[in-house]
Amino acid sequence: MILLVDLSDKKRPLLRDEFVRPVAQIVGRSGAEWTCCHFTEVDGQALAGCGAVILCGTALKDRSYLDAREHFSWLRDAVNPVLGICAGMQVISLACGGIVYDCCEIGMVEVKTLVPHPLLPPGPQFSAFELHSIGCTAPPGWRVLALSQACIQAFCHPVRPLFGVMFHPEVRNEGVVERFLCRAGEGTS
Amino acid sequence: MRLGVLCSGGKDSLYACFRAMQAEEVVCLITIVPANPESYMFHTPNLHVVPLQATAAGLPLVSRESRGEKEEELIDLAGAISAARESHGIEGVVSGALMSVYQSSRVQRVCRELDLWCFNPLWYYDPRRYMGDLVASGFSVVISAVCAEPFDESWLGRRLDRDALSTLEAYSRDFGISLAGEGGEYETLVLDTPFFRKRIVIEESDTRYGNFRGSLCVTRARLEEK
Numbered sequence: 105m106i107l108l109v110d111l112s113d114k115k116r117p118l119l120r121d122e123f124v125r126p127v128a129q130i131v132g133r134s135g136a137e138w139t140c141c142h143f144t145e146v147d148g149q150a151l152a153g154c155g156a157v158i159l160c161g162t163a164l165k166d167r168s169y170l171d172a173r174e175h176f177s178w179l180r181d182a183v184n185p186v187l188g189i190c191a192g193m194q195v196i197s198l199a200c201g202g203i204v205y206d207c208c209e210i211g212m213v214e215v216k217t218l219v220p221h222p223l224l225p226p227g228p229q230f231s232a233f234e235l236h237s238i239g240c241t242a243p244p245g246w247r248v249l250a251l252s253q254a255c256i257q258a259f260c261h262p263v264r265p266l267f268g269v270m271f272h273p274e275v276r277n278e279g280v281v282e283r284f285l286c287r288a289g290e291g292t293s
Numbered sequence: 294m295r296l297g298v299l300c301s302g303g304k305d306s307l308y309a310c311f312r313a314m315q316a317e318e319v320v321c322l323i324t325i326v327p328a329n330p331e332s333y334m335f336h337t338p339n340l341h342v343v344p345l346q347a348t349a350a351g352l353p354l355v356s357r358e359s360r361g362e363k364e365e366e367l368i369d370l371a372g373a374i375s376a377a378r379e380s381h382g383i384e385g386v387v388s389g390a391l392m393s394v395y396q397s398s399r400v401q402r403v404c405r406e407l408d409l410w411c412f413n414p415l416w417y418y419d420p421r422r423y424m425g426d427l428v429a430s431g432f433s434v435v436i437s438a439v440c441a442e443p444f445d446e447s448w449l450g451r452r453l454d455r456d457a458l459s460t461l462e463a464y465s466r467d468f469g470i471s472l473a474g475e476g477g478e479y480e481t482l483v484l485d486t487p488f489f490r491k492r493i494v495i496e497e498s499d500t501r502y503g504n505f506r507g508s509l510c511v512t513r514a515r516l517e518e519k
Contacts, residue, residue: 116294118316118412126417164401165385165410210405211398233394235401274417275394 106131106138106290107146107154107184111161111191113168114142124160126274127189130281131158136290143175143195151178156185156288158281159192161272164210164237166191173198185265185288187223187281190236193259193268200243200261207239207255215257215271219249223267223283224258232257232271239270294410295320297355297374297383299400302343304434304453304481305389305415305473308427310350312414313387314488321381322347323355323373327366338437339482339511342493349489349516355380371403378407385410392417392475420465420472424458433485433492438508441470441478446502449509450495453481482511491516 108128112119124140131138141150143159151157162169169175169191179186179199188196194204215232217224224230232252239255242248249258250269257270265287273280298310300322313319324343347354355377359369377383386404390397390413397413404411415423427434434453443464451457464470470478485492497513 116316116410118313118414121312121414121418122412122416129417129419163410163412164405165408208405210401212394237405 105154106136106285107150107157108138108140109146109157109159109192110140110142111159111169111195112163113166114144116163116166119163119166123162127158127160127281130274130278131285134282134285134290136285143169144172146175146178151182151184154184155290156187156285157182158284159186159188159195161190161192161235164208164235167238169195170198170204170238179266182266183264185284186267187284188268189274190270190272191238193270194238194240196266196268197240197243200246202241202243202246204238204240206237208237209234209252209254212276213252213254213271215250215252217250219247221249221258221260222287223260223280224250225277225279230277232273232277233275234271236270240268294318294384295382296385296387296412297321297323297377297381298387299389300324300343300346300354301389302339302346302482303389303437304427304432304483305391307346307389307483307486308423308430308432309387309389309414311430311432311486311488313412317385319352319387320383321353321355321377322350323377323386325357325359325366325369325373327359338480338508342482342511342514345493345514345516346483346489349491349493350486351490353381367399367403370400371407374403374407374409378409383409385412387412387414389415391415391420391423391473420475421462424461424472428453428455428458431485431487432483434481434483435495436479436509437482438480439478439502440506441468441476442505443468444479444505444507446500446507448479449500449502449507450498480508485519490519492519
């Protein structure tokens with residue numbers, strides 16, 4: 105079971121169609137079951153019942169998740185595999201000691217791979233869809249895997265299965281999600 | 294939140310409007326009328342029917358003309374959205390972008406420049422589920438243009454119902470067309486939706502067709518009670 109976490113403003117349910125549903129479709133196509141909850145509803149019970157967690161992105165103007173950092177403290181000790189997408193990567197960074205800052209990219213950009221990783225598309229660089237107004241640093245001790253001209257595009261924990269990508273893999277890079285599910289033992293792709 | 298919906302008159306913009314109405318307050322439709330029929334950004338067949346759709350929906354329409362040239366379209370789009378903000382106090386914009394990174398990125402940039410929210414409720418919606426939902430939700434949609442093999446002339450004006458959807462699925466499988474017409478294989482015109490107070494009736498139209506390309510241009514239409 106995959107737990108999809110909706111990071112959008114709870115007052116804006118329309119955003120779920122745009123940022124959670126495309127990820128849910130990839131998970132479904134991969135043969136894994138999924139459930140979804142808002143980030144304010146993630147608790148020990150929700151985490152215990154799932155094999156992996158995907159933190160989905162949200163709209164450019166939505167910064168509500170940044171004002172609710174107490175809801176992400178579980179990430180510091182997470183044992184489930186976690187993939188943070190865009191805003192999801194930002195909250196991983198914040199929870200684990202990184203910082204966020206204003207940094208906007210919209211549309212397709214070239215991403216340079218620094219450290220080849222099974223989750224990322226193969227090759228030294230790849231095109232990715234960006235939709236963010238905030239960038240983030242890697243938490244201390246984490247590995248930076250990829251960069252665009254503007255900011256860090258992918259990082260991972262050195263030991264635990266925690267990953268963050270700033271680009272939106274649900275657009276033209278579905279393989280990132282599929283490979284994450286496979287590594288988590290949840291997908292068939 | 295008060296929203297303006299970018300409306301081309303086709304299924305995607307009006308279904309996005311329908312979804313937005315379920316979550317937020319839609320206060321106007323916004324349309325760009327390009328002079329260039331090959332507009333990069335804006336769907337063009339039967340844009341002159343959009344005012345009738347706005348009336349049917351009981352929504353004001355903010356309409357702007359554009360020369361329809363590649364980057365000027367963005368200036369015209371920003372102008373139309375700004376006008377909607379001034380006249381209707383919109384705080385955000387809804388688009389019917391399905392899979393076009395080109396289209397959605399440009400709308401996102403314009404909204405960011407204007408400090409407005411941007412919603413794309415159909416974004417990467419599985420085409421089969423989307424088309425099924427569209428047909429099941431009470432929309433009356435007709436094919437207004439075709440531009441791919443194997444569409445013949447009989448498709449022009451054809452209602453998008455379960456039979457048509459079944460054939461489109463076969464075309465998608467056998468000819469590689471996008472089920473939702475995302476590749477421009479066909480265009481649509483919406484005649485009725487669950488939120489229209491009246492439905493549109495086409496009284497006269499002009500059909501042109503040849504070599505798998507054709508269009509149905511509505512020359513006279515009216516509203517009728519539902």
